Amino acid sequence: MADSEWTTRGDEAGLRLDKFLAAPDRLRSRGKAVTALERGKVYVNGAEAGLPDAARRLAAGDVVRLWVDRPGSARRRPRTGPSGELDIVFEDDDLLVVNKPPGILSVPLERKADAVSVYEQIEDRNRSHGKRRPLVVHRIDQDTSGLVVFAKDAQAQHRLKVQFARREPERIYLAVVYGHPEPESGTWRDTLVWDTTALIQKESHPRDPRGLEAISTYRIVESFRDASLIEVQLRTGRRNQIRIQARLRGHTLVGEERYVYGPAALRPIAFGRQALHAYRLSCTHPSDGRALTFVAQPPADFKDLLARLRR
Structure with a gap:
């Protein structure tokens, strides 16, 4: 389901929010409406509406928005994995x-569901400071380190996602x-198809209607005996793109x-x-349209790997 926005009609004035969401042309069931409210995916007139707002009576002209791509944030299960202080590279309004x-x-x-996420760490920090939850712009894989951007309001999110x-x-x-790539x-150029069962990317024929073009440019930064440090610039943003494109070569x-x-299987x-x-x-x-550039140095494990390869 895509993100949706509805404006309350005059004949719907006074309707409970959960019943409004459960209408046949919206979420189609009370259960789905409750779940959306529980997970913090519903906003009314730009303000977040949670489960306690299910009984809220809407007024004519109220704007109700469902953000499908916004991660469920109401869930509070014990989480496993590394945690700690957020490494904030940049922050403004x-x-x-x-x-x-x-x-x-x-x-x-x-x-x-039990894994730690940066989103939830930001959410916890914002809650303690009385701030709104973050909005997702893009993401990187769990075991990939580095820069991730979040927006603070719907307009910023939209403009960044358009970019x-x-x-x-x-x-x-x-x-x-x-x-040692040659x-x-x-430039690496491939056609990829996401396998929804295996949850991996697969190479496909360029004429495959399901296929999506994947383009990256690369250069070798440093060569070692059995490996290379390379710099890769994404020209497209497919899931696992660098990982599959490197493997294909x-x-x-x-x-x-x-x-x-x-070679990975041999040495x-x-x-x-x-x-x-x-x-x-x-x-x-x-x-304000100004150009922004952010840089994050590799973490300790990555630096240790490079040090070992240089010996």
């Missing part, structure tokens, strides 16, 4: 940029791969467990996750 450590989700996932949809932000990653710099990421092919280099870090991100400020 419109956006928040975080340097995410490896092992933490960008946003909550139903299939990993990402138009491929305007510059997103540069550092990765350690097996082998040539030393170039026989240069699996060090530490990779899902997209494995080539394993010990590393506890895929060696991938979102290093630099440039975008346009959603309010």
Whole structure:
């Protein structure tokens, strides 16, 4: 279901919010309405409405919005995994940029309900300061470290997401791969299909109607005996894009467990996750239009890996 927005008609004035949401042309059931309210996905006139607001009586002209892509935030189960202080790279009235450590989700996932997420860490911080919950702009994989952007209001979120949809932000990653890509710099261009059962990307024929174009440019930054440190710039933003594109060329990421092919199976280099870090991100400020560039240095485990490879 896509994000939706409805304006209360005159004949709906006085209707309870949960009944309004449960209408046949909206969520179609009271249960779905309650779930949306519980998970903090409903806003009325720009203000968040939670489960206690289910009995709220709407007035004619009230604007009710359902944000489907907003992670469920009302759930409060014990969470596992690393946690700690947020590494905030930048913050103002419109956006928040975080340097995410490896092992933490960008946003909550139903299939990993007990895992820690940066979103929930920001939410906890904001609650203690009386601030609104963050809004998702994009995300990176759980075991990928680096820069993630969140918005602070709907307008900033929309403008930032439009930038990402138009491929305007510059997103540069550092990765350690097996082998030595040839040539030393170039472009990776593939057609990918997401396997919804296996939850992995697969290569597809360019004429496959399900296929999506994936483009990255790369250059070797440093070469080691059995591996290379490369810089990769995303030209598109497919899920797991760098991981699958490197694997398709026989240069699996060090530490990779899902997209494995080539030297990784023969000469394993010990590393506890895929060696991938979102290093630099440039975008346009959603309010004043100024150019913004953020940089996050790799975490300690990534630096330790490089030190071992240099010996």
